[in-house]
Amino acid sequence: MIPQSTIDRIIDAANIVDVVSDYVTLRRAGASYKGLCPFHDDKTPSFSVSPARGVCKCFSCGKGGNPVHFIMEMEQMNYVEALKHLAKKYGITVEEEQMTDEQRQHLNERESMFAVNEWAANYFSQTMQNHQDGRAIGLAYFRSRGFRDDIITKFRLGFCLDAPNAMSDEAKAKGYNEKYLIDTGLCVKRDNGTIYDRFRGRAMFPWVAVNGKVVAFGGRVLDARTKGVNQKYVNSPDSSIYHKARELYGIFQAKKMIAKEDMVYMVEGYTDVLAMHQCGIENVVANSGTALNEAQIHLLHRFTNNITLIYDGDEAGIHAATRSTDMLLAEE
Template sequence: MISQNTIQQILGRIDVLDIVGSFVKLKKRGSNYLGLCPFHNEKTPSFTVSPAKEIFKCFGCGKSGNPISFVMEHEKLSYVEALRWLANRYNIDVEETEASPEKRQQMQVSESLFIINQYAQQFYADQLWNTEAGKNIGLAYLKERGFTDDIIKKFGLGYAPDSRDAFTKGAIAHQYNPELLQKAGLTVNRYDQFVDNYRDRIIFPIHNNSGKIIGFGARLIKNNEKAPKYINTPENELYIKSRILYGTYQARHAIDKADECLLVEGYTDVISLHQAGIENVVASGGTSLTQDQLRLIKKYTNNLTIIYDGDAAGVKAALRGLDMALEESLNVKLVLIPDKEDPDSYVRKVGMNEFRNFILHNKKDFIYFQLEVALKDAGDDATRKAEVVNKIAETVSKIDKAEDFTRQQEYIRQCSQMLRIDEAGFTNLVNKFIRNRISIQEQKLPFDEANIHAENAQKAEASNFDENTFNLLFKDELQEREVARILLEHGHKQWDDHLLIAQYVLSEVPEDDLIDNQAVIKLIHIYREHLAANQSIDKSFFVYNTDTVLSALAVSLLQVPFEQSEHWKRALSNTAGYQQKLFQQDAKIFYDTLKPGNQEQLLKFLKIEEDKTSDEVEMAVNYLKLRKVKKMMLQNQTDMERANNEEFVVLIRTHMHLKEMERELTVKMKSVIIK
């Protein structure tokens, strides 16, 4: 784990303008900065950065956050990875908290492998560009495949010379550990001698999400039936094949913007498509997709389009492991390349535009495609058709998340029509698979209990009761958030000679049962603890909090406001200048030609808004007091229904007293009670 000291150094150095400005061209607009959003395609800037509040907000797509969350979202990194990224940017040494000897050893090995891989990539690239063998064999091969210099450099391709130990000798001369060279798959021990593992091959570096090299793929150039066409890095601390998709680092922004990931089989497919301008593409390496790979795709998009060869092997490869994609709520489409082509050859044959059009018009839904292939294979065989029905029902049953309910129902309707079976019966079969899976997941729950689970899940899915609906139905949520906003924005300011605003608010609203929002309650608890310990606390503490719930709440409450333009501010700062210039030059209205009454109204209209912090604080406090009174009135009403005559008189008086309190509070709040 990264030490708190390192985290504090990062937070002390971090600059939202510096970080965001590295990826977005920003222009000053008042006290804020404006640019084109990097998270969605737009022509009119709606992406705003507030240096004062250390946050960003896009009014187009709604994304917002702090500099750390910007790095996490833009670079698709975890929180810890983002901290390391920032530490590297600001040249801050990362301290680790106390870890076990095994953990420290693993971290040291990982760092060493990163360094060795970086050296290897530079070695192979140098061989490709700066040696006779590299130019005549490696570079000539890549040129023959149609790759340009720019695309070769973009992916860091290299050439391993046809030499026994050229790389190994160089690495050992640079003090690299032979054991780690073997672990990295770059060197092998043959007959007690260290020799190169890659010889006379094109080298494809494989990057992780942050751009570090974690391994290599090495393709044979010459035909050799005895040697494998590809050699890949053996699994080690960095390279775990089931978690890797080639080209993710180069494609991550394009996938994010296109909201679609194209999946192909080979390295050269990825590179050819990039060269043709189609950059939202990654490769599986021809193996079955794993859950980790699917989750990696889901970090960027929910839409996966698989592009494979159109032969039988390609179809089989495309269908492997895709039930897991449905479980991850991915929308899976399938495109098969025609005429015994692969994506690499086909895009070079038809060009970018034709390739894009082919993909667009030939996408097939994975489930319907799977069903078509299965029915074709089954023919008129009733037994095999029954197997198809069961297989498709099991596949559809895996679409069982709440947000996918409508999608599942559409699959049931369409598949039952294609199978020519009763829709209700097919629904029952799908539900049976759902119940069976729930029973297994819940450690073999009794069938009836599992059935109840399934039915409750279906009801929840059908209700479509999302957060927006909740906010529309329960506007108290907005007032609770207002209390949190006041604590963030103004809590550190003085209320009077003795109290801070935070102390005043929390003393007036001592009970947490007035608030339902758990994130707001958590924020209030933290504020109370800091005040009790006489510790200072400000909005940055929450904006950069490691608790993502608190951080998201803080950023959402500190949204960038619309600002009065500098022109109006300058004009209003000087009444004479305002009279003589503003209306003459801009509004084309002469102030001194207006009637006195109109002049007064115009000045009131353009008056700079005064500080209304105290009004905001009082409004928030009075609202919560009013909420408390209303709760007491409801309880008092319930008590009156059960009271005897003597108790009833007391409760009536209590009711009248509460009504008077309600009236006084609503007058203060300038509210109206609807009877």
């Protein structure tokens, strides 16, 4: 719960011209401003912003509203997320009220897990770009698959060195608590109490949730070890910040374009998502390795009612497509 006094401060601070200008180039037109609508494929400037009234509106598609409505639509956030987004922009501290000690502890634990995941995503990316093995093994793999550097950067792809504790030692040296390395699944605890890096020797695909936070990782085994290995990918286990069955890979990078195109492509795996982006198709997600389920459908429903399934042409893919179609129809 955000206290009403804080909500009032945020709404007072949020200047509609300022907020919209982060996304749209505005030109003054009399008492208002005009620009190309960010919500539809606009050829003429249909988007009008009224500083006097504190609102914006597209005269073609009708979308707009006050700064909070604009951010909700633009960032595909709910009301509270949009308020927090604006609070951050204007340097307003949001003190949530009436939390018990237990709730606060839980919140701190989640924040600590997000923090270590965020650090790890950067570490894996830096390792792949700067470490000799990272370049020779990880980067070479993505390049051999034909992925461009801009796609590697956009999806924060990386590499975990093939050593039991290369990542975890670095994390601990940076002050991250071993507990959160285990809770996030970045490390596995042995029976004797020591830990090792779960993803050692793997190409890394961070899972970024709809709110932009790194919630998990997928790791693909590389080199000769792929021969005879039936499971090429290892995923983070479910945790208090990650429920595989509720997430969709690529949702963060796709959400704006899904809303804009009012359509989403659903593909099978990580590299399908990357390949589509590389071709300029950005409204795409993968339900990587899980059967499509209701929670994932509800997540997509926030952005669009239209979905196109592109699964592999093998028996498993055809089966998944017919099953998923029935579920999508059932969820309208």
